[in-house]
Amino acid sequence: MSMLPVIEAPDWYETIRMADGVTLIHEPWIKPFFRCNMWHVRGRDRDLLFDTGLGHFSLRRHVPLVSERKLTCVASHTHFDHIGCHHEFPERCVHSAEAKILADPRNEWTAAGTYATDEMFDRQPHGWDTARYSIRPAPAGRLLEHGDIVDLGDRVFEVVHTPGHSPGGIALHEKKTGILLSGDIIYDGPLIDDVYHSDIPDYMETLLAMRDLDVSVVHGGHFPSFGKVRYRQLIDEYLAQKRQAGCHLRQRPC
Template identity: 45%
Template sequence: MFRRFSEFSCQEWYRSERVDENIFKIRETFIDEGHGCNMWLVRGRHRNLLFDTGFGYVSLRSFLGEDVSRNVVAVSSHSHCDHIGCNHEFECRCIHSAEASVLANPTGANTIYDPYAVPEMIAVPIDPLEVKSHKITPAAPTRLLEGGDVIDLGDRAFEVIHVPGHSPGSIMLYDRRDQILFSGDAVHNGSRGIGRTSWYGADQDQYLASCERIRELPVRTCHGGHFASFDGARYRQIVEEFIAWRWAVTVEAEPSKTSQ
């Protein structure tokens, strides 16, 4: 028996786990971790950071409650469909300037909803038409971010690090004091460790340049956009492995110096 998204309560659809002091990991319960993103809530003294907002099938604001939501700064790691679906529910919406137009005018193509979102990613029977017909609600950003900008919560601050490659406007958020990194899809603990480079707007050469720039970043804990969190040693391993792989591919693709 198929269910509709409207039949799920927010408490049923989402789950939250405290992973550190005032840091919470939120997941869409029924969506596999490869498709559904990790949403990160950081409670601050003056405002709360929400890094990514899921697919938007069920209200995230209702799950968080008004005490949290009214002071939320919703920051998008990038504009893919699994990260921006509930942006419209929050008054303060931030994204890198390179992807601002996608939030204002989302389509199945520019958010990669088509072909990324499929009924098979959901662990309960959902009407396939519900998945296919879902539209990301337009929500123009209220603040455009650039590398080096700061998101200040009052008692802690996060530096914006621009890491194009997975998408043109991919960003990470870095707490320099505590060496905590929210890496979005740029670096994660999946089988490849690096976000796909075959989607809309991806660029492997930009990805290489980004990884070479962030390889020495002091990281104690990395919270990725998918899969489990990991330590600094694993972070460096992932970045170094991609750099080595990309350089190897580049060398193999170059014509031999002795060829005519």
């Protein structure tokens, strides 16, 4: 057990204002590789929350921003580090391919069984016990498919299905601003394609299709945000690395 003092709930979450009414909410005591970026977007009629973190402390209680107004809560995918507080928000959406996991988030399905350990933290949250960690069920009221729209009144986000990291991964793209909320399919750090339900040919196909999206800024599921040049570099690096390893599109198994 670590000798470092534990972190109490009021010091667990941090919010960082970005451009265009976007706010990053994250958990700074979790190491970057495991630290989920939650994205809050202010809309005229309702707000959007894309992912909800580890779920150890209540997001609603400790981040006033997410309880001020009507809010649509979307899951980028159903790994534990992204859906921990979904149960706190009545209006929930997820891609149909992972609806079952959000409704029944057992540790072997959310990858918590593999990744949720004491090693995640720089400092542990008060009351943390790896052996007792589990996520509360949060069945979604709306299932999303590729091309669907999440409408905030004055701004609209289009659903991009991004299988590869997980089968029901999605990104949200706002054409007007070029903002891409990308989840775990693309971010500026080690991309993960070896979770139990990952699929490398799907991953390659998804990134190839996403490469031509008109993006100005990418807010990923982990690590800092970046622009369109880095976006294409990251995609090209992944594809080149996989091709070098002998993986090709639609050639299964890789």
